[in-house]
Amino acid sequence: MADALPETFPAQRQDPPGLTAAMDPVPDHGEDTYVGHGRLEGHVALITGGDSGIGRAVALAYAREGADIAFTHLPEEQPDADETARLVREAGRRVLPLAVDLRDPEACRSVVERTVEELARLDVLVNNAGYQMARGGGIAELDDEHLDRTLKTNLYALFWTVRAAVPHLRASRGCVINNTSIQAYEPSTSLVDYAATKAAINNATVNLAAELGPDGIRVNAVAPGPIWTPLQPATQPAEKLEQFGSDTPLGRAGQPAEVAPAFVFLASPRDASYVSGTVLGVTGGKPVF
Template sequence: MTDDTQFPAQQQTPPGLTDEMTPVPDHGEESYVGHGRLEGQVALVTGGDSGIGRAIAIAYAREGADVAFTYLPEEQPDAEATVALVEGAGRRVLALALDLTERAACDEAVARTVEELGALDILVNNAGYQMARDHAVDDLSDDRIDRTFKTNLYALLWLTRAAAPHLRKRPGCVINNASIQAYEPSTTLLDYAATKAAINNLTVNLAASLGSDGIRVNAVAPGPIWTPLQPATQEPEKIEKFGSDTPLGRAGQPAEVAPAFVFLASPADASYVSGTVLGVTGGKPVF
């Protein structure tokens, strides 16, 4: 590879699998060290089988939280790896094979988390869908628009609605996964970028709506992060220079994003932080 090439050209069938990536992402398996910031808490992380979701699950478990996470059935190999990593941290884990584009699945995710793990302190709306292999608005099929908005927005609202009664009891917090795409939208991601801008708006509005209940609502806006979503949804030639346009000159790893989710979840460190979007973008602006 040349100096400005970070990854070999590669492509997968969506949704993509971790072990088929070159190189395999770093989720903090060897590096993340917990300090008890989330001791005794219960978290539900959507899309927790791989990428940023797996890194969050690892970090939360090592910080002392039990973790439930959702994944799609075709992501079973990645889900099994995440289960092993959470259990390796000595925490309880609940893996839920659910399609969050269905409202009933969102309700089930929350209900089973509370039923099987006993409570809910942290809801992380991380699951997302994008497709960047079509290059014009003419190529946006109804099915793609529907899946993008249901995965990225409908599910966020359905899950937050279902979780709110349980979060009020703690009180707990909600953390949404936004994106640099909310600030620097790509024409190949018209629908995805629009949902991420909407997530920023929802984050601020939910923080105002739920603040009187003591529930904090924040978001993290990652930049280009090396996850299965990239080879599964980008053209191969884009992968070769993925992340090279950031001020730091490279893509980030999931392990570099997870600490932001830990900070925002921590009742000691972020007790007065709500309604904010924290950028982890390699230097790209989030304002």
């Protein structure tokens, strides 16, 4: 698959949050390549931000591994959510799309409860929803509204959703997988708030693994590098995308389909039964330590 992936991208721009169909090229979520092996048969997964990008690739992979899927998305992301739901149904699994803004503790509690009510259980919680917006200037341009959106989407929602999910994960001896970032290790000055939330997620992952381990709940994270998702053309300067990912040792950006297997491994009670408190890097060779 890697031989066919582009090393550069055309300059392009979208309004946030961005949509998949408008991207050039359209990302690869594993639609034609991912083959399941029953690793999550009978499981139920809740994926925040599951409509596009890494979230869609994870939803597709989990469905093909045998899991039923609930996922959240913003109302303005409905076209992408419809496509993710179609892919899950095509895999023969049940799907529950939830249009919601997670910057509200009651919304986070509600999506967990609706998942359990409609799909009967919860085995895997993937905290994938995230927000970033690159700034051209310094800290003076980081206004309170922007900071509040980043912190609530990336960090507060994670705590609120985990808090609601723990009783159900305790019953299923399930797991939590958080989506962090290479930005936690190599922060860009234009993404200071985003990078700070990802470093905090790394810390929270280790801390929650220690707290919840006695309950049989594993907690891990995946740290992607530069991955071609709608977040990029919606939040980065158009000209910057022409070299997106070229600074990695592999010399290119990754595709969502290349990240999803890490989430499958960490979710599998067979393959990752003794893995907790770790951050797994999928970064094109950038160090994660």
